[in-house]
Amino acid sequence: MTDSDRGAVGAPDTDAPVEPDELVLAGGFDPVTREQWTAAADGVVRKSGRITDDAEPGAGVDTLTRTSADGFRVAPLYAAEDVEGLPETGVPGSWPFTRGALTDDHVPEGWDIRQRHAGTDPAAVREALLADLECGVNSIWLRVGEGGVPVADLARTLDGVYLDLAAVALDAGTDAVPAAHAYLDLAARNGVEDADLLGSLGVDPIGLRARAGSAAGAAGEPETVVEPARRVAESFPKVAAVTVDATVVREAGGSDGQELGWSLAAGVAYLRTLTAAGLDVAAAARVLEFRYAATPEQFPTIAKLRAARRLWSRVLEASGTTEVAQRQHAVVSEASFSRRDPWVNMLRGTVAGFAAGVGGADAVTVPPFDAALGAAEPFSRRIARNTQSLLIEESHLARVIDPAGGSWYVEHLTEDLAAAAWAFFQEIEAAGGAVAALDSGLVEEKVAQVRARRETDVARRKVPLTGVSEFPDLHERPVERTPLPEPVRRGGLPLYRPAEAYEVHRDRSDAVLEATGSRPTAFLATLGPLATYTARAGFTRNLLAAGGIDATEAGPTESVQDVADAFRGAGTTVAVLCSSDALYDERAGATAAALREAGATRILLAGKPKDDVPGVDGYLFAGCDALAVIDDVFSALEARTGTALEGSK
Numbered sequence: 001m002t003d004s005d006r007g008a009v010g011a012p013d014t015d016a017p018v019e020p021d022e023l024v025l026a027g028g029f030d031p032v033t034r035e036q037w038t039a040a041a042d043g044v045v046r047k048s049g050r051i052t053d054d055a056e057p058g059a060g061v062d063t064l065t066r067t068s069a070d071g072f073r074v075a076p077l078y079a080a081e082d083v084e085g086l087p088e089t090g091v092p093g094s095w096p097f098t099r100g101a102l103t104d105d106h107v108p109e110g111w112d113i114r115q116r117h118a119g120t121d122p123a124a125v126r127e128a129l130l131a132d133l134e135c136g137v138n139s140i141w142l143r144v145g146e147g148g149v150p151v152a153d154l155a156r157t158l159d160g161v162y163l164d165l166a167a168v169a170l171d172a173g174t175d176a177v178p179a180a181h182a183y184l185d186l187a188a189r190n191g192v193e194d195a196d197l198l199g200s201l202g203v204d205p206i207g208l209r210a211r212a213g214s215a216a217g218a219a220g221e222p223e224t225v226v227e228p229a230r231r232v233a234e235s236f237p238k239v240a241a242v243t244v245d246a247t248v249v250r251e252a253g254g255s256d257g258q259e260l261g262w263s264l265a266a267g268v269a270y271l272r273t274l275t276a277a278g279l280d281v282a283a284a285a286r287v288l289e290f291r292y293a294a295t296p297e298q299f300p301t302i303a304k305l306r307a308a309r310r311l312w313s314r315v316l317e318a319s320g321t322t323e324v325a326q327r328q329h330a331v332v333s334e335a336s337f338s339r340r341d342p343w344v345n346m347l348r349g350t351v352a353g354f355a356a357g358v359g360g361a362d363a364v365t366v367p368p369f370d371a372a373l374g375a376a377e378p379f380s381r382r383i384a385r386n387t388q389s390l391l392i393e394e395s396h397l398a399r400v401i402d403p404a405g406g407s408w409y410v411e412h413l414t415e416d417l418a419a420a421a422w423a424f425f426q427e428i429e430a431a432g433g434a435v436a437a438l439d440s441g442l443v444e445e446k447v448a449q450v451r452a453r454r455e456t457d458v459a460r461r462k463v464p465l466t467g468v469s470e471f472p473d474l475h476e477r478p479v480e481r482t483p484l485p486e487p488v489r490r491g492g493l494p495l496y497r498p499a500e501a502y503e504v505h506r507d508r509s510d511a512v513l514e515a516t517g518s519r520p521t522a523f524l525a526t527l528g529p530l531a532t533y534t535a536r537a538g539f540t541r542n543l544l545a546a547g548g549i550d551a552t553e554a555g556p557t558e559s560v561q562d563v564a565d566a567f568r569g570a571g572t573t574v575a576v577l578c579s580s581d582a583l584y585d586e587r588a589g590a591t592a593a594a595l596r597e598a599g600a601t602r603i604l605l606a607g608k609p610k611d612d613v614p615g616v617d618g619y620l621f622a623g624c625d626a627l628a629v630i631d632d633v634f635s636a637l638e639a640r641t642g643t644a645l646e647g648s649k
Helices: 034-047 059-063 122-134 151-157 173-189 205-220 222-235 256-276 281-286 298-319 344-358 378-394 408-430 434-439 442-459 500-516 530-545 560-568 581-597 626-641
Strands: 112-117 139-143 167-171 199-203 239-245 288-294 328-332 363-365 521-526 550-553 574-578 602-606 618-620
Touching: 034 059, 112 122, 112 167, 112 378, 122 139, 122 151, 122 378, 151 173, 167 173, 173 199, 173 205, 173 222, 199 222, 205 222, 205 239, 205 256, 205 434, 222 239, 222 256, 222 281, 239 256, 256 281, 256 288, 256 298, 256 408, 256 434, 256 442, 281 288, 281 298, 288 298, 288 344, 298 328, 298 344, 298 408, 328 344, 344 363, 344 378, 408 434, 408 442, 434 442, 442 500, 442 626, 500 626, 521 530, 521 560, 530 550, 530 574, 530 602, 530 618, 530 626, 560 581, 574 581, 574 626, 581 602, 602 626, 618 626
Parallel strands: 112 139, 112 363, 139 167, 167 199, 199 239, 239 288, 288 328, 328 363, 521 550, 521 574, 574 602, 602 618
Antiparallel strands: none
8 A cells, every 4th residue: 555545644534533622412413492392291191191182281291290208399301400509519528418428439349238137046146147247248237135136145146246347236226325335345355446446336215216105215315325425436436326217207107308307306416415415516426327218219219318418417517517427327128128029029129229329328238028027038138138249249339429410300309308308307396306396296297197198109009019019929929937026116106018008908818718718709790802801800800919809700701691690600799890991881781780680799890981880889990099999899708708807907
């Protein structure tokens, strides 16, 4: 090849692409305005029939907008203009620490994988926690005292644990103070230098009071934090003495904003107690660790942890320091777990653990999938710890600090949650602070209002519970575990586990199966060919199975008599009509009459017709109260036998 073939040496290549002055990822696309997007979204919703042709612009978008448990609007789309004017979040490592406390936070080792251990046998607990520490867990969350290993056996339980390498977080309830001193004394006997000791003593009298109510006794008084906190502040820089456990509000059915607001109120109560005892604000803040619930609601969990750091920084700024960032322990809420089809809990734990890590928690606990059933087994503990190891080592989540930062949705949601939390915090403060608001019933009242809305959403399956209220496996093999004792006898805020509302009906069904050899059964009165009724028949089977009710069907039918003949051999008195609206108009009334004559005592219809159908007692449709339907079917079947089915209310 000659120079003429190549072109002159040093001459620019005219065919080479020109580097743009600035890379614009959307540069090849025409700009789109919000009005254009709104019109397009309205068009899609209009085709679904949810809005009319003459609906106002934006009506379709409104149907895609929801209201959070805290009452603020969550839109389907956020753009740059939506975050204009929001407070600056700063950069990682700078006040107000919205984006994390350190510039090298969680890089590259990841957050602290903290596994929870409960059990009363010190030897068995020791074996389990050592196995965890050898296989990827960084720290242990240990139940001590009532419902756990005795305080006197703490040394035996932790034999072989290097307390300057693996932190131990204590959960000791009414025994929190003696357990805290026992842990510090154990470290000294083991030769661990005070400056190197890791751990969290877990002293939380206000949280105990919130769970146990008056049963907490003297252990529920805020002043109990003073002695262990002073000891930690003087000599143990890597130890947290006091836990501000806000999960008690979330597990009672409260909102994310209420959980955040409660944490501020409880944290301020501890600051006041500790500063009154002689600690300065910065020293008092350093001995606190905040515990928040991580849930399968991914984005709210991320935004909640970001908002928590920002809000606490604001509290500390008002108290006179900007030096201390909030220390966070995010716990995947066991209240979100189900006892039925517990394998789905692996997915719930993965999503919630992902959100906790992305949200910047310092320590994350993902419970074993069988945690709602009782004592976890080695397999379930292995899956729990490997879930986090995978997120850190294979998904590399920890290599980016605050990866959600800059997202218009996440930034807006962080601000919305912060505003809702601050309002609840102010309400608690106006009532006299955390303890006074708790004792007066204010906190329970406010949380109960949100819980009632959650209960309605669960009953109507607006909030689906996979494997429980949606896609239940009626013939699953039960997973059995040894029950664990409750660490705290509930006398304060209740424990709300959404799946339980359906599981009590599944228990009723199991009892009937054991007693009679068959489950409670409803008959699906299918009208017409398979293609006509299959969608509503499937919907009905799914809804009934959520309550443990089996279903048998007529199959393809051509006449009212076909359905009535099939019903007579079904062995039940409950029938559900399933077909298309057209066939309902043609023969639903006549079929209902024939079923009644054949012995049906309760006749339902799958669908929501404009007018009531003669002879039909009720309707099943998307958004109906599924729990009420299930209870109604059980009641009808009980009336048939003249006796209550096991487990009925």
